[in-house]
Amino acid sequence: MANSNSTKAMxxxxxxxxxxxxxxxxxxxxxxxxxxLFLLAAISVLTTVGIVLTLIFETITFFGSVSIIxxxxxxxxxxxxxxxxxxxxxPLVLSTLKIAFIATVLAVPIGLASAIYLSEYxxxxxxxxxxxxxxxxxxxxxxxxxxxxLTFLTPLLKNFIPELSTFNALSPGxxxxxxxxxxxxxxxxxAMSSVPKAIREGALAMxxxxxxxxxxxxxxxxMSGIVASIVLAISRAIGETMIVTVAGGSTPNADWSVTxxxxxxxxxxxxxxxxxxxxxxxxxxxxxSVGFTLFLFTxxxxxxxxxxxxxxxxxx
Amino acid sequence: xxxxxxxxxxxxxMSSRLTKNSILKGIFFLATLFGLVVLVVLLxxxxxxxxxxxxxxxxxxxxxxRPEQAGIKAALIGSIWLMIxxxxxxxxxxxxxxxxxxxxxxKNKLTNLIQxxxxxxxxxxxxxxxxxxxxxxxxxxxxxxxxLAAAFTMSLLILPVIIVASQEAxxxxxxxxxxxxxxxxxxxxxxxxxxxxxxxxxGILTGSILALSRAVGETAxxxxxxxxxxITSLPSSVLSNFTALPMQIxxxxxxxxxxxxxxxxxxxLVMLVxxxxxxxxxxxxxxxxxxxx
Numbered sequence: 001m002a003n004s005n006s007t008k009a010m011x012x013x014x015x016x017x018x019x020x021x022x023x024x025x026x027x028x029x030x031x032x033x034x035x036x037l038f039l040l041a042a043i044s045v046l047t048t049v050g051i052v053l054t055l056i057f058e059t060i061t062f063f064g065s066v067s068i069i070x071x072x073x074x075x076x077x078x079x080x081x082x083x084x085x086x087x088x089x090x091p092l093v094l095s096t097l098k099i100a101f102i103a104t105v106l107a108v109p110i111g112l113a114s115a116i117y118l119s120e121y122x123x124x125x126x127x128x129x130x131x132x133x134x135x136x137x138x139x140x141x142x143x144x145x146x147x148x149x150l151t152f153l154t155p156l157l158k159n160f161i162p163e164l165s166t167f168n169a170l171s172p173g174x175x176x177x178x179x180x181x182x183x184x185x186x187x188x189x190x191a192m193s194s195v196p197k198a199i200r201e202g203a204l205a206m207x208x209x210x211x212x213x214x215x216x217x218x219x220x221x222x223m224s225g226i227v228a229s230i231v232l233a234i235s236r237a238i239g240e241t242m243i244v245t246v247a248g249g250s251t252p253n254a255d256w257s258v259t260x261x262x263x264x265x266x267x268x269x270x271x272x273x274x275x276x277x278x279x280x281x282x283x284x285x286x287x288x289s290v291g292f293t294l295f296l297f298t299x300x301x302x303x304x305x306x307x308x309x310x311x312x313x314x315x316x
Numbered sequence: 317x318x319x320x321x322x323x324x325x326x327x328x329x330m331s332s333r334l335t336k337n338s339i340l341k342g343i344f345f346l347a348t349l350f351g352l353v354v355l356v357v358l359l360x361x362x363x364x365x366x367x368x369x370x371x372x373x374x375x376x377x378x379x380x381x382r383p384e385q386a387g388i389k390a391a392l393i394g395s396i397w398l399m400i401x402x403x404x405x406x407x408x409x410x411x412x413x414x415x416x417x418x419x420x421x422x423k424n425k426l427t428n429l430i431q432x433x434x435x436x437x438x439x440x441x442x443x444x445x446x447x448x449x450x451x452x453x454x455x456x457x458x459x460x461x462x463x464l465a466a467a468f469t470m471s472l473l474i475l476p477v478i479i480v481a482s483q484e485a486x487x488x489x490x491x492x493x494x495x496x497x498x499x500x501x502x503x504x505x506x507x508x509x510x511x512x513x514x515x516x517x518x519g520i521l522t523g524s525i526l527a528l529s530r531a532v533g534e535t536a537x538x539x540x541x542x543x544x545x546x547i548t549s550l551p552s553s554v555l556s557n558f559t560a561l562p563m564q565i566x567x568x569x570x571x572x573x574x575x576x577x578x579x580x581x582x583x584x585l586v587m588l589v590x591x592x593x594x595x596x597x598x599x600x601x602x603x604x605x606x607x608x609x
Binding site for chain 2: 026029030033034036037038040041042043044045047048050051054055058109110113114116117118121122130133134136137139140141142143144145146147148150151152178181182185209210211212232235238239240241242245246266269270273274279287288291294295298299301302303306
């Protein structure tokens with residue numbers, strides 16, 4: 001009797017001791033986990049820091065051998081002759097802007113019209129079919145778009161524009177436009193759908209047609225979201241690489257033609273790295289200066305988009 | 317007697333406004349169809365160009381300078397290696413960050429900075445991530461042009477998407493579940509590990525698979541870190557040299573011969589099937605395990 005009592009007491013004491021040690025373990029886990037997770041979260045910040053630092057350091061090295069004034073003002077970009085290469089970034093920037101401009105001209109009207117249709121006219125069933133199709137369009141890899149531009153659209157356009165060269169700005173520009181349509185359409189539709197129903201119903205009750213509601217009520221009310229979506233899409237067009245590398249060619253021209261071969265900032269980086277830029281050459285460092293220029297362009301656009309959607313948002 | 321309402325005028329006016337409405341509705345609808353038409357033309361064109369090359373040899377041959385012998389074995393296997401490594405890295409980083417931000421972080425300037433940073437990171441062009449990968453992973457950390465270097469680069473590229481998707485999934489887990497767990501004496505980490513995460517997993521998976529399918533098609537970072545397109549061996553470890561489907565497609569696209577265009581189309585078909593399967597899995601998970609509280 002006494003014996004079994006003592007074993008019971010023993011086991012209870014053991015249990016308490018065990019529990020205590022378990023508690024200690026779980027307490028230290030509770031302390032370690034948040035720190036570990038914070039370190040993981042810090043990696044996203046470190047990535048940004050890493051991007052900015054690598055770009056800045058290598059760009060500074062580049063400007064050690066090429067004057068920054070030449071880089072910004074010269075209109076000739078001949079990085080491949082090591083002896084007397086010329087490093088004026090303007091042809092690359094101009095080509096990038098050409099692509100972005102053509103893409104915007106195509107994508108903004110079509111994207112906005114789709115957004116208006118989806119948010120103001122389409123029934124739920126139609127929307128359920130069309131939205132996934134737009135998502136598929138957005139999910140197609142850009143190398144596929146580039147291949148399509150080079151082997152389908154350029155030959156097609158040549159039938160109408162005989163002077164179009166095999167590599168040009170027009171065809172990749174249009175395809176980049178196709179690529180950013182889903183972005184404009186879906187972000188603008190989100191902005192328009194968040195305009196409250198009561199405002200629409202008020203306008204309809206006053207005798208407006210659907211079109212008048214869409215253009216005069218919903219569009220102005222959702223304007224900040226729409227403009228932000230367009231700015232984001234342009235930023236995407238500026239940073240797009242594969243379509244312009246495959247179908248745009250590799251001739252950095254400083255003229256305004258859209259039928260001749262071009263070379264964008266992104267395409268230049270791809271071209272140099274494909275040919276294995278010898279580490280330490282000026283050519284090698286030039287991809288970082290071009291990358292930094294590109295980064296500044298897209299960063300400015302992204303900040304602008306954030307500013308617009310925050311500053312001019314209508315609260316209901 | 318003055319007429320307050322001129323019915324003729326009103327109906328004339330109204331009918332012109334209604335015509336305008338229906339005409340523009342048609343235009344808006346056609347614009348919406350534009351995307352659909354492009355998609356059909358694109359897929360149809362690539363299918364007719366490429367399907368005749370989808371033979372067993374095509375899957376079982378390595379790249380070759382002769383188009384009739386060229387295959388995608390190295391690229392296909394390389395893409396699968398890259399995908400698996402990217403999953404492991406990006407999942408650990410993304411979900412960990414999301415848990416920290418949703419469950420532990422206080423609403424202060426630091427958290428805000430991390431959040432703003434994540435949305436900014438999402439807008440950085442992929443070619444710039446390539447430059448980061450080339451500098452940090454290939455050269456600085458000495459991974460060389462390997463699967464590991466490419467997987468880290470791709471992981472950082474898709475990290476913002478995974479973080480945001482995981483955050484939304486974690487946020488959607490109702491408070492009551494957490495409170496019940498605390499009420500039973502569970503600690504915070506136990507609650508997260510055994511209650512919050514299991515109910516957030518479908519949402520996290522859906523977002524991650526979609527992000528991963530983006531990584532499968534990305535070409536620019538691979539080019540920039542210097543992945544070779546011509547390789548005749550299979551990778552043996554994460555530090556091996558390798559090539560991937562988009563890289564192979566890019567290489568074939570750049571060749572002038574018509575035959576290479578056709579096998580590029582065939583490789584694109586394989587890649588698109590890959591993407592469609594991944595997207596279907598994501599949709600399946602979303603529909604099957606959609607949380608209903």
